[in-house]
Amino acid sequence: MxxxxxxxxxxxxxxxxxxxxxxxxxxxxxxxxxxxxxxxxxxxxxxxxxxxxxxxxxxxxxxxxxxxxxxxxxxxxxxxxxxxxxxxxMPLDELIDQLVNEIVDFKGSRPAYWALLHGSATGDRLAAASGRLHADIAARVAQIFSLRAPHLEQDRCLTLATMSLAMVKAVMPLVAAAPPERAADLIAELKSMLLGYLLPALDDRNARTGGAAQPRNGPVTS
Amino acid sequence: MxxxxxxxxxxxxxxxxxxxxxxxxxxxxxxxxxxxxxxxxxxxxxxxxxxxxxxxxxxxxxxxxxxxxxxxxxxxxxxxxxxxxxxxxMPLDELIDQLVNEIVDFKGSRPAYWALLHGSATGDRLAAASGRLHADIAARVAQIFSLRAPHLEQDRCLTLATMSLAMVKAVMPLVAAAPPERAADLIAELKSMLLGYLLPALDDRNARTGGAAQPRNGPVTS
DNA sequence: GACAAACACGAGTTTTTACTTGTATTTCTA
DNA sequence: TAGAAATACAAGTAAAAACTCGTGTTTGTC
The missing domain is CATH 1.10.10.60 (Homeodomain-like)
Structure with a gap:
């Protein structure tokens, strides 16, 4: 036929x-x-x-x-x-620095790659609205952080909040795609990761010590 | 008119x-x-x-x-x-636990929300292919982690790699939307965050100590 | 060099889908 | 209670875009 x-x-x-x-x-x-x-x-x-x-x-x-x-x-x-x-x-900090830089460069040089693989379904207008929502929520979270850790600058709180939200958002699709027990693992890891990220950052005992777990302004050079 | x-x-x-x-x-x-x-x-x-x-x-x-x-x-x-x-x-670990759970629940209950705000432009078939690519790269990164930290289990390395890639991927849109100097900040924070996440996890001195910076199987309950 | 198959064309066709139009009914307001 | 505005309908229109068709040209093979 x-x-x-x-x-x-x-x-x-x-x-x-x-x-x-x-x-x-x-x-x-x-x-x-x-x-x-x-x-x-x-x-x-x-x-x-x-x-x-x-x-x-x-x-x-x-x-x-x-x-x-x-x-x-x-x-x-x-x-x-x-x-x-x-x-x-090679040293871990150097490795991370190099690889992240390479990824950022690639993203800049191949816009279609990101438009296809990570682009929004709804076009730029609506994607921007979604971005604004997340920025608002991040600001709200930053307020909470600021209450918890009054010694931190507002900017720092906002960065912490923005990154935390990004982490959560990033793990969601993985959770959706994974089988249930793997999903539970990922969620647990996400929580643990957030805690590992935020606990030292919000703790004022770490305000100026710059321990290994939170090496801000370290060897990373953008 | x-x-x-x-x-x-x-x-x-x-x-x-x-x-x-x-x-x-x-x-x-x-x-x-x-x-x-x-x-x-x-x-x-x-x-x-x-x-x-x-x-x-x-x-x-x-x-x-x-x-x-x-x-x-x-x-x-x-x-x-x-x-x-x-x-x-409230205690940070408890807070994170609750909020993450709520977000996961919401995602499950309102599929259109995620389809609209975070859905891919190309439909499920192609999005799945992209997911497979990321899984492959994560496996490769996990190999590297395994070389660096032979004492870790394969599964643990894969989780670390998966989460690290998710983080990088999540920050990219923020970088794209932010003004240049803010973008540089976010990239620096991403690197610092990765380092803070991976350094203790890959360090075999932390293999069984379970320090505060890496509280696996902690108070999180999924 | 002849034959078939791959390549190339561009004017169509078909289908989908956002949107209109004309008319009939319900609700608000004076 | 009249008139106007809002609501409701379903058949229909128009435009866009995926895809076809008939024909002609180039390339590889014997």
Missing amino acids: TETHRPVRRQARGLKRMEEILDAAEEVIGEAGYAEMTTNAVAARAGMSPGSLYQFFRNKEEILQGLLTRFTEGRREHWNARLTGDVAR | TETHRPVRRQARGLKRMEEILDAAEEVIGEAGYAEMTTNAVAARAGMSPGSLYQFFRNKEEILQGLLTRFTEGRREHWNARLTGDVAR
Whole structure:
């Protein structure tokens, strides 16, 4: 009945064309956002007709799938190469400093990656509103911190609150995706982590000692 | 020229109808995801005609806006009421335990909230692929941790890696939204936080001491 | 060099979906 | 109690965007 799955023997030209399509999709998403990424726009950006595009990808979903595969495989390879035994032997602070910097740089250089993998479903307007809500709650939490630890500056309290909320928010999707007992583990770890983060920070005995558990202004250099 | 902005004097019936529309939108999003939320589907779910729907919301964006406003105001009120001076006087571990539990419960009870505010742009299929990538990288990081701290169990290393990656990922949007010098602060805090989290955890001198900075299996009860 | 298969095109078609329109009914107000 | 405004409906419109089709060109293989 239906012509199912005739495997096409791609020519070198065709493989190159597929990469161009993914490049175009990445550009469009990076510039205009995922919602604006239409197949026609991608075809135009890649300098080809819609018909040509559909000779390489059966539908829009496959383009996205291809783009995501390219991203994930690229990142997988990158980290596999980056995280060798060498990094197990360097000082932890230095290691964290380097890796975080690299991640920040990557985020800056590949906007489509974040738009696709971590972008909001609703567009910029509504995402901004959500951001404002979180900022408000963080401010409220910061007030509580300030009450608990009057010796801390307001700014410091706000940073602590912002980071704490971010932690909670970050763990939620993991909890949702994990099987129940693993989820319980993650929640317990989250609590423990928050406590480990906040307890020394709010404790005024640590106000000026700068213990190892809270090395502010340490070797990190942004 | 164009009939601009005639303010409608809503009747009690109309205000109720608007809430019903938002309820319907929330249900549709919670069950089928944001991408499947069409105005017709919302109208049908609310038991009204498309025409009726458009007497209360001028377009789809306004429905979303309304839903988000309802969410954010509800949450704002909730947290303003919840985070009173009282919480500033209870033990930190207990406080964290309670608040995290409440957040987890809320997430479970209002799926649309998370789908809207933190949902991915690409639908479940692709979001799952991204989750798999992160799990892979976490496994790789866990290997490194295991090399650095051979006394730790594999599971423990994986948890540490997973949480560390989640933290990094969570801070990225904040960095993107913040002005440059605030962004630098957040990045520095992220590094410091990671160090504070990982240094004691990987240090074998802390293997069985269970210091205050790393109270695993502490008072948290999930 | 001939044949098939891959590549390329772009003007269409089809489907989906946000939104309108014309009319009928209910509620508020004077 | 009349008139106006708000509410309600369902069939229908219009535009956008995913995708097709018929045809022509290039590339690889024998």
